[in-house]
Amino acid sequence: MKYWLMKSEPSVFGIDTLARARSKRTGWDGVRNYQVRNMLRDEMKKGDLAFFYHSSCEEPGIYGIVRIAKEGHPDPTAFEHGHPHHDPKSSPATPTWYMVEVELVEKFALPITLKTLKANADTLDELLILRRGNRLSITPVTASQWKKVLKLAR
DNA sequence: GCCAACGTTGGC
DNA sequence: GCCAACGTTGGC
Numbered sequence: 001m002k003y004w005l006m007k008s009e010p011s012v013f014g015i016d017t018l019a020r021a022r023s024k025r026t027g028w029d030g031v032r033n034y035q036v037r038n039m040l041r042d043e044m045k046k047g048d049l050a051f052f053y054h055s056s057c058e059e060p061g062i063y064g065i066v067r068i069a070k071e072g073h074p075d076p077t078a079f080e081h082g083h084p085h086h087d088p089k090s091s092p093a094t095p096t097w098y099m100v101e102v103e104l105v106e107k108f109a110l111p112i113t114l115k116t117l118k119a120n121a122d123t124l125d126e127l128l129i130l131r132r133g134n135r136l137s138i139t140p141v142t143a144s145q146w147k148k149v150l151k152l153a154r
Numbered sequence: 155g156c157c158a159a160c161g162t163t164g165g166c
Numbered sequence: 167g168c169c170a171a172c173g174t175t176g177g178c
Binding site: 009056057133134 | 174177
């Protein structure tokens with residue numbers, strides 16, 4: 001099993017939106033970056049766990065945990081004319097973009113803020129979210145990093 | 155709003 | 167294949 005960190009802007013879709021959904025489950029669509037596409041399509045497996053990270057907001061940080069509920073499949077929003085994420089390059093026959101589905105595992109009582117992560121950067125061994133200029137909306141997390149971050153949450 | 159850092163585009 | 171221009175991300 002692998003571990004991940006998935007970023008989202010809470011003003012668009014945050015962990016509370018997921019927590020309010022009856023199914024506690026959502027499609028992670030709209031990714032339009034090839035590196036991230038490859039992870040969605042090839043590497044993320046059902047049962048993998050991911051930190052849910054809030055970006056571009058008052059208090060950036062990790063707000064909870066989700067599980068991959070459905071593995072990579074073509075992102076239908078790319079096919080929809082008029083959709084903000086429409087991409088004419090992508091077609092059902094030869095899809096360019098992929099998505100997964102995630103389900104809520106846990107919302108932390110208190111988020112692990114970016115500040116806290118930075119303060120513990122030395123022990124977190126190059127957590128990718130802390131790397132200068134990192135912009136990928138999904139990044140892998142090692143088992144050891146996962147454990148150490150969780151310790152910060154408890 | 156600023157700006158650094160990065161990905162993508164497109165002319166050559 | 168190079169690289170400048172442009173758009174986007176995301177913390178501050």
